[in-house]
Amino acid sequence: MRITVIGCGYLGAVHAACMAKLGHDVVGIDVDAQKIDELAASRAPFYEPGLEDLLKDVQQTGRLTFTTDLSAARGSYVHFICVGTPQKKGENGADLTYVDAALTGLLPYLAPGDVVVGKSTVPVGTAARLAEMMQAKQPSAHLVWNPEFLREGHAVADTLNPDRFVYGVSDGSEDHTAVAILDELYSAPLALGTPRLITDHPTAELVKTAANSFLATKISFINAMSELCEAAGADVTQLADAIGLDDRIGRKFLNAGIGFGGGCLPKDIRAFMARAGELGADQALTFLREVDAINMRRRFRVVELARELCDGSLLGKRITVLGAAFKPESDDVRDSPALSIAAQLQLQGAVVTVTDPKALDNAARRFPELHYEVDTSAAVLKADALLLLTEWQEYRDLDPYGLGESVSSPRILDGRNVLDAAKWRGAGWTYRGMGRP
């Protein structure tokens, strides 16, 4: 099938490459010429494990091309909209400028019977509005809302083998023409038994925001328990292990620490609250305000713990922050709790060095005033305290014995509760975890 992917960011670039891997003829389109040049040369414009190899692999077959020219959409049967929906400046709602521009730009190239597939995360009601715009221009074209659940760092595997497919079609019916087209498109993963659910447009849109809200709530729940554990002298990691054994609860996403960040969860819960307000259902989501507040509180708490660790004052203390990305296996620093903590420490007078295996260039663009050092052993040299804030495997594997000789004082704050506290203490370190005695 010949398909178009509009928007070649984290979502679209991976989607385009994976669709070509599934055997389709794909053209990826983006307004950012630099991004397109890189992708055309089989270079991933961001770090995502496996993506560059996949780009090379499929581009050799000739099935994947990239362009900035939207007219390349002409002749495709299916057109994916994969552009971003960032938070509006100074507001909680989602900015739909890019989604609207993608559809408006695509309309002149739509042929009768074409299928437009929305993958971007949008406020409920957007699909109905876009469908109307399509209806006016190309009445026989179809709009499907097909949310994407990929996680950064696992994006290729999540796209090729998702947990489920959700197709939101105008009448919510299995017999809708677009259902068979999407089934053909995804025939390989469907043949492996991937569940697929057919819904109407608003349900499909809500599935995505509800899923992200649930994940955010789970993380904030355990972080709230972490606050309680600190107050009561209990250990939140043992508590998570114990409650997680109940399979109604489950252990995943119960890692207490410095909270969630990234380009999705924070802005998605805020946009969801804003949309609920517009729909007159704001009370239903007031709990998400608390989820957000618990999450942001973690960042202040880390700064306080760092101050305690540095004998009550951050002034002039040399602090090394291990990790800048919002999570490991990513170079994404959007709303990264690690980086926001590093900036706050610096503002409060500490001399901060940040290290990260992949995210330093992005971090330096975001916070040029911080000091960056790519080599871990150089970054930790003569530090008064280490803060492990993104749990890259390299930092989990650090040897407390070897490291003790490099730092000025053996003190570590484990913001992700991933280190063996007994081992670090045994090696002479002052160890602090989050919600652990």
Ligand code: UDX
């Ligand atoms: C998320 C959703 O998981 C994905 O389904 C959706 O498509 C996009 O948003 P992503 O932003 O890649 O994916 O990150 P995710 O793996 O969900 O982690 C989000 C944040 O939560 C990270 O900052 C991570 O460190 C934090 N986290 C995760 C915790 O603090 N504790 C946990 O137990 C799990």
